[in-house]
Amino acid sequence: MARAPGEIEALIALMARLPGLGPRSARRAVLHLLKKRTLVMEPLAQAMARVAQTARDCRVCGNISDDDLCPICADPARGRGVICVVEDVSDLWALERAGGFSGRYHVLGGTLSALDSVGPEALRIPDLVDRIAGESVSEVILALNATVEGQTTAHYIAEALAPSGVSVSTLGRGVPMGGELDYLDDGTIAAALAARRQI
Amino acid sequence: MARAPGEIEALIALMARLPGLGPRSARRAVLHLLKKRTLVMEPLAQAMARVAQTARDCRVCGNISDDDLCPICADPARGRGVICVVEDVSDLWALERAGGFSGRYHVLGGTLSALDSVGPEALRIPDLVDRIAGESVSEVILALNATVEGQTTAHYIAEALAPSGVSVSTLGRGVPMGGELDYLDDGTIAAALAARRQI
Incomplete structure (x- = not known):
């Protein structure tokens, strides 16, 4: 037919x-x-x-680019002292849309997963360790998703970077902008309580 | 940014x-x-x-084709006596997927609309009248959507074809396969009652 x-x-x-x-x-x-x-x-x-x-992958950070170096890595105005680690290029785009970060990125390309046999090498984690050793980096921000996989990966990276002495941070946890307590899950409310700030 | x-x-x-x-x-x-x-x-x-x-439009029926004549119009096994009129190529595909029709098609490319100033010429209705006159067509099936626009267009076409003496029919109305009365709208139930058949 x-x-x-x-x-x-x-x-x-x-x-x-x-x-x-x-x-x-x-x-x-x-x-x-x-x-x-x-x-x-x-x-x-x-x-x-x-x-x-x-299109190709930026050889430094793994961002998608139409050149050997992505526009962010090639931009001399972007600070070299802070590296923001993200799971995926879409997360990098989201952070750039939000603005407020003027350092550079490192795209892992996924999260660690024993089930899918994704190890540190597949995620460019050794590259990240080399970058920290080579460049004068003072802080690494782990902007990974607040999922089990994301947080497992964050812990692994924090341990891998410990010998370098670089300061490692993660994104703040709490009530999202416009969030109503009644509609938030318990984990978010507990995290927001733990992260309370004096006003 | x-x-x-x-x-x-x-x-x-x-x-x-x-x-x-x-x-x-x-x-x-x-x-x-x-x-x-x-x-x-x-x-x-x-x-x-x-x-x-x-891709181009079949010069006879308006179906999308990679040739001057679409595969259906070019197929000698498809009957020339019955023409099925549809609004859009997607409707033609749906009818072909359903099977059960071995005649040929005529794709209008939309419905009459005074608001959007879509007149009979824009819908290839004159082409249809010419086709009926030229080919030995005995029946025209108006397989238009059961919407106000579809039915307005069906009425217009039925009137335009009246002088040719060709038999004009529309799709049956009633309970769809697997339909539960409780979930059907009143219009469908009324139509199914009117179209009841002896078993």
Whole structure:
């Protein structure tokens, strides 16, 4: 039973692999593209091909870049004294959107996981230790997710960095902006109590 | 404040225009693509560019095709006596997935809308009238959505086809497969009652 022509079905199958899109929404997205072939589809295909060719990992921090060094590592205005360690490039982007951090980053590319056999080498943790030894770094901020995996990884990194004598910190815990106590989980409320500050 | 490199931001902006994706999920999708550059991103960019170049509207029925005639119109096994009129290519795909129709299609490309000034010419309705006159068509099935716009369009087409003497039908109304009466709207239940059949 004929559906769409083969190439279109192949495109739908590829689109359906994207996170947030299933077979049905991929079909809808492709149909939308087909209706706007010159306006959206061709520019999108070109942009994607261009990025696929130029994008690479920054050799220092692991951020995604179109150069050997990412814009943050290449920026002389960014402080060299503080390194913020994040799990993923999306976390780096989130921190940059929030503003307020003017140091540099180190992207792990995931968290330690015995189940998925992700060890320290796969996470660029040895690279981080080397960076601390080589550069004049005074502080490492572990901006990892507040999940079990994130915190396990944070503990491992803190231990690995202990011999270097660098100051290691993690993100503050507490009530998020706009947060209502009634809707917060117990762990957050307990953490906020423990992290109470005098006003 | 630097976020992602410019080309990546441009790609995210293009992806965010797809239905079902917003700025946030487009960012996630692009990040996923960036992690699988050779495995997913390049094939996707190539498939998209290829489809953008080859896809066109079938000159007879308006289905999307990579040829002048779509596979259905080109198939000699598909009956020429019955034409099924649909709003959109996605409806045609849905009918083909369901199976059970072996005739040919006519894709309107939308519904009549005074507000959006969509008239009969924009919907290929004159083409349909010409097709009925030219080919030996005995029946036209109006498989339009059961919405106000779909039914308005169906009424208009039925009137436009009246002089040709062709038999015009619409899809049956009633309880959908697996439907529970308690959860059905009043309109559907009333329609199912009106369309009751002796067993």
